Amino acid sequence: MSEKREWYEEEFWVKTFTSTPEEIDPDRYVVCTYYVAPHEEVSIRSAAINIAAEQSIGTWTKVATMTDRVFELAGKVFQINEVGDGGVVKIAFPLDLFDLDAGVSHLLSIVAGNLFGMGALKHVRLLDISMPREYVKAFKGPKFGIEGIREILDTDKNPRPHLGTIIKPKVGLTPKETAKVAYEAAVGGVDFVKDDETLTNQKFNPIEDRVSNVMEALDKAREETGRNILYAVDVTADIGMLWKNVETALSNGANCIMVDVLCVGFPVLRSLAEDPSIKVPIHVHRCMHAAMTRSSIHGIHMLVLAKLVRLCGGDQLHTGTAKGKMEQPGSGASLYSSKYSGVKGIRYMNDFLRGDWYGLKTVLPVASGGIHPALVPSNLRLLGYPDIQLNAGGGIHGHPKGTRAGAKAMLQAIEAFMKGIPLEEYAKDHVELREALEYWGMKFLT
Ligand code: CAP
């Protein structure tokens, strides 16, 4: 192994870009936690100083124009714990470095900018970010949050997990066929219906016809069952078309909109949430997140993305399952504290979204992806309840007796769990649940 090169160990770099934890006032700094794996010849402290310097005052060598004002903006490495091939480091960036009016796009250019390409680093992962009150207060956050959604769905007095569905197949149905599936799911007992993330305004299912047909079907279901049901219309598109989709959806009665946040960008979510004409909750899908979140040693942890979604005003957000068809994040991340790894990491993120954050409204965590009735107890137990929504697409519409029975079976599984009754026991006199358990067995459970 070649000798470690202490690239940034000269007094100037250490003095400018490191400090002790006691010197970091949490009200005056944005604090980032990174997993850093430097190339063999670079020490962890050098790598961390490299990040602090590049992402704050941005220079790899002394320049003639350094003044005290510039030095006050320096990022500070104040904690290093060596793990695996690298270390978990904390870097504090002074609040004055941030343009509070420029929001998340500016924040990302600092805390998740050039550092991902630095030549001294083999891997680097932004694990967490903690912002001072003044920073968080520059955002309005969600308009509805868990409380607002519960009021709409009338589950505030007796909180329970919400049941959602994604209309399947993903694409190819006509507006009338979509509305029929939505109606069946609603009568079967779902609280929430959503478009799948690739359905927007294609020829086979234009948004105007779809929304008017689905809302009519849900009105009918409400008259019959007395229950409100939200329909999240996917408005994802490039900016001009996105706003047209929003207008079309709202003018045809949509009571919720949905956006693929990483495809459109955080600022778009924020502009939707802060627009006074949008008086409905925003459901946030996260497709593409795994390009950043899946590796346990490189990229950006989902917890960070969830914090940004809350700042930008998402009312509900996909955060993953404990059991389901998608990869559980962070396999191999025993490198870190449990709050960043695997299912415990999802739970930690869900609890953050449910908890107080300088007065911003909460965000309802959504577990989705391969869920069917047999998976309900473990997902609720491990991810936390009652403040959660379980979404099932295939796990409802794939029921042997169809969508209505599928929704009933999911609801029965939730009821059984909430009453503390084992599913097999409850299934004895709940036929839809029994059929679902027989049909899918333990798929994805083990
Ligand atoms: C679920 C889903 C969601 C995934 C995405 C799908 O459908 O609609 O997009 O949940 O994963 O198309 O797979 P099924 P995540 O219930 O039929 O699986 O929520 O982890 O972002």
Ligand code: MG
């Ligand atoms: Mg989907």
